[in-house]
Amino acid sequence: MRSGFLTIIGPANAGKSTLLNKLLKTNLNIVSSKPQTTRNNIAGILTDHKRGIQLVITDTPGILKKNVSILDARLQDSIVKAVEDADIILFLIPVKDTVSNYLEFFEKLKGKKVIICFNKIDLGKPSFSEAEKKLEFPMIEISALKELNIDSLFKIIDPLITDEAQYYPDDVISDRTERFFVKEYIREGILENLKEEIPHQIFVDIDTMEEQAEIWRIEGTIYTERENHKKIIIGSAGSMIKKIGTEARKKSEELLSKKVFLKLEVKVKENWRNDPIFLKKLEYY
Ligand SMILES: Nc1nc2c(ncn2[C@@H]2O[C@H](COP(=O)(O)OP(=O)(O)OP(=O)(O)O)[C@@H](O)[C@H]2O)c(=O)[nH]1
Ligand SMILES: [Mg+2]
Structure with missing residues (x-):
């Protein structure tokens, strides 16, 4: 069994919790059309004996462009913590947004295995800016909601899962009570x-x-x-x-x-x- 820690980060409303639920094939985390739905780091545990992998997937609050309250600041701190704890970072961004808006955040990702994942391709195509083209990370386009290209995403994630271990028993699906x-x-x-x-x-x-x-x-x-x-x-x-x-x-x-x-x-x-x-x-x- 190979295991790894993957953290999903990205702007509010990008579809992070939707993607976690689809990967786990269960409605673990709440999803809504309103930003700041997720307020905690919540891990979902995917144990797949066919693939021989266990992936601990952490869903995080959305990255905000500015903090208004101390709560906002705490949420942003918790994203950084989830990044530190992860082996693999999946940066999820809706096709209508651009990575250029978050380049500062990429400074925090040095030394991590990062995948840039455009979501909501059912609504259109991403447009790549010059700044994005310079980032040397694998990029993929998916629709979490419509479950498009999820297998291709797995093909990128799979070789990045390298620890010979199983962190959680088979029947545990979350770290939350x-x-x-x-x-x-x-x-x-x-x-x-x-x-x-x-x-x-x-x-x-x-x-x-x-x-x-x-x-x-x-x-x-x-x-x-x-x-x-x-x-x-x-x-x-x-x-x-x-x-x-x-x-x-x-x-x-x-x-x-x-x-x-x-x-x-x-x-x-x-x-x-x-x-x-x-x-x-x-x-x-
Ligand atoms: N059209 C479309 N909508 C999507 C897709 N993925 C997620 N959504 C919708 O986007 C909205 C936000 O989804 P969430 O999963 O709650 O987004 P989030 O990134 O977890 O948001 P926060 O927790 O607020 O940071 C919901 O209305 C979802 O149904 C997609 O692939 N296509
Ligand atoms: Mg969420």
Whole structure:
């Protein structure tokens, strides 16, 4: 068995989480049309006995052109950490963007095996600038969503996987806990149902998660920065929070293979994205 660590980096909304899910053939990480969907480094583990490989694939938050909050800065730090930990870097960029916008970031990739991967070729062709032509990395064009050219991508990755080892047992598919994914399902409901400004300003925390004989009892809190956002998240007569809760409960039941009782609360926590103590509590250090 050969194993390797691959980290997917790239601008927000490039399709990084979509690609991870397609490589793993499961909907591990949440995906949305809104930028900054992913807020943590999340590893998915692909164990393929036919190919004789195990690939630990880390999905990362999107590279931002400028940081607005301390949260943004923490997210950018976590991308650098994921780059340091990797053997192979897959730089994913939508065909409509250009690598020239991220040349500064390439400074951080020295000494790494880098693949430049243009995504969303179902929407058009990439245009190569002079700066891009000078980069001596293999380049490939794919569509993660439509699963175009994924086999060719594997052909580039395969020879770069060199360690004689297996890091994780066959049945482990992520380095994250069930608690983490329940929290993500709640966030996914907010991303899907509410306008961009609100998902950016919320944080979900799981307060208790307890397994009983017939059921999991889970209580979570959605923190938002503003009183008027709290009202929107709750919705008229509690309709929105009920919708978000029902969707997250169904996904959690599938994940945990058991009935789930999910109780959600909404609280205002002003300016949490700039509160280092709150961020620390919530795993951003
Ligand atoms: N047309 C098209 N859309 C795609 C493709 N891959 C991903 N998308 C869409 O692009 C949007 C963003 O996808 P994500 O996978 O959430 O992107 P991301 O890079 O993880 O984004 P962040 O987590 O915010 O950094 C979603 O609406 C996807 O369905 C593709 O190959 N073609
Ligand atoms: Mg993502």
